[in-house]
Amino acid sequence: MLDINHLKKILQEFSDVRDWNQFHNPKNLAMALAGESGELLEIFQWMSDKDSNNAFKDADIKEKTSHEIADILLYLIRLADLMNINLSEALTQKILINNQRYPAHLVKGNAKKYTEY
Amino acid sequence: MLDINHLKKILQEFSDVRDWNQFHNPKNLAMALAGESGELLEIFQWMSDKDSNNAFKDADIKEKTSHEIADILLYLIRLADLMNINLSEALTQKILINNQRYPAHLVKGNAKKYTEY
Amino acid sequence: MLDINHLKKILQEFSDVRDWNQFHNPKNLAMALAGESGELLEIFQWMSDKDSNNAFKDADIKEKTSHEIADILLYLIRLADLMNINLSEALTQKILINNQRYPAHLVKGNAKKYTEY
Amino acid sequence: MLDINHLKKILQEFSDVRDWNQFHNPKNLAMALAGESGELLEIFQWMSDKDSNNAFKDADIKEKTSHEIADILLYLIRLADLMNINLSEALTQKILINNQRYPAHLVKGNAKKYTEY
CATH class of the missing domain: 1.10.287.1080 (MazG-like)
Incomplete structure (x- = not known):
């Protein structure tokens, strides 16, 4: 914490x-x-x-x-x-964005699909 | 938090x-x-x-x-x-170091005395 | 040189x-x-x-x-x-790109129009 | 050139x-x-x-x-x-410094001995 x-x-x-x-x-x-x-x-x-x-x-x-x-x-x-x-809100918001930006089934095992988190 | x-x-x-x-x-x-x-x-x-x-x-x-x-x-x-x-311990330890490294009465208003926190 | x-x-x-x-x-x-x-x-x-x-x-x-x-x-x-x-070629190419990307009459005195050279 | x-x-x-x-x-x-x-x-x-x-x-x-x-x-x-x-002078000077700082016989094959050029 x-x-x-x-x-x-x-x-x-x-x-x-x-x-x-x-x-x-x-x-x-x-x-x-x-x-x-x-x-x-x-x-x-x-x-x-x-x-x-x-x-x-x-x-x-x-x-x-x-x-x-x-x-x-x-x-x-x-x-x-x-x-x-607000750091806590910033993190929550960015985690949501990342989940949408990098759908697990599309980027699985593929480093080329992403250049940032 | x-x-x-x-x-x-x-x-x-x-x-x-x-x-x-x-x-x-x-x-x-x-x-x-x-x-x-x-x-x-x-x-x-x-x-x-x-x-x-x-x-x-x-x-x-x-x-x-x-x-x-x-x-x-x-x-x-x-x-x-x-x-x-452990991030919490790392912060506590570094804050102590910084307090010793930059004694308030020596570095007051002086940016030249420090190059890092 | x-x-x-x-x-x-x-x-x-x-x-x-x-x-x-x-x-x-x-x-x-x-x-x-x-x-x-x-x-x-x-x-x-x-x-x-x-x-x-x-x-x-x-x-x-x-x-x-x-x-x-x-x-x-x-x-x-x-x-x-x-x-x-080849550094010389890389520079020549990038200078051309920059000239096209930042037309003088459009970006004059405006830092917001560009985030990189 | x-x-x-x-x-x-x-x-x-x-x-x-x-x-x-x-x-x-x-x-x-x-x-x-x-x-x-x-x-x-x-x-x-x-x-x-x-x-x-x-x-x-x-x-x-x-x-x-x-x-x-x-x-x-x-x-x-x-x-x-x-x-x-003067970039040319800056390079010449730094190359000399590096040669003194990293004597070949002392740092041979050892990455730990240096953290910068």
Whole structure:
């Protein structure tokens, strides 16, 4: 369970006490989120597909991945807050869209049929 | 409140019925997440900082942002699942690290002191 | 003038003597390029639009940008090599496409009309 | 051979006649470049490492890759122009750095020793 409202408040306060609200506009947060997703890529970029399936067994890689995922999620919660987006509703809506966009019987086992979730 | 365990199961089933587990290794999911964060960037890339602060008032931009944020979050939940990472713990741990890394009295109003959260 | 053929050979040799060809497939190189573009983002993410226009006057920022740009270009040349893509032809073709896609009289001063070059 | 000065002028004029200089600051161009690198990722994200080695044989994939690579390179040339960075010198300098950073005898066949070029 993630208490998004609680996390929003933690991040608001984190920014408030550092006087960082001046830097936290949606454009900058989108950049920061993409920057972190670049760091996530760097963890896996020279790893084979197969090795990435076993990467969770390596404590260092798991911890590094955990930190990057957390960074992305923190920026994402902050961005959603500033854009007045309800994350829970956004997810529900997108899952419905994905179910319609990728009917199981049409895309079964076929990666070519989709380029995004 | 986000019920991550419930979302994990929805995404597992979504992948199972489409026979997409063969594509969902951590490496590919990191790429897909970064691809979506690129789409998020495209929403804001020609917008001024100031205009991005008002972007939430534009229903189209808000909806598009909502979709990209949801895509990123879905991939993130799926990646965390495959890496055996507990998102709630990952966030708690990273927030503690950030509090130590950016002491409020040292970084107040100063964007140069930090390059990541 | 960039001598792409010469650069291709330098990069081939760089990879050969390190036995890195096993890691340099197009997928991994695309990831590495995107990872570097994430580092490029981090240089500018907390900077205002206006300040970024003066960023070239800061020797440190200019050097850091120079390194990231070079990294991106090196991966790009290597990726084009492996994909058998002629960079010069690719540029000529894309410039023509862009000229057709964004007719000057229709998109003048309008950022909304385009989301990519 | 890429005539960077010629390409710089083409891109300057492309932007001038569209009155797009107002959008082309280094920050926005870094975002646009990263956005295109996200599109590049999407080409390869569900492809196996091995399949990506044969991707150049697929005319559609090759063309799509060619377009994304060209987009990235055009933004990169434009960004270097605005940052007053000489691409040729930037490459030469970075290649020297990489040669020192990754001594062949130490990193031979080892992807773990490096996370960037």
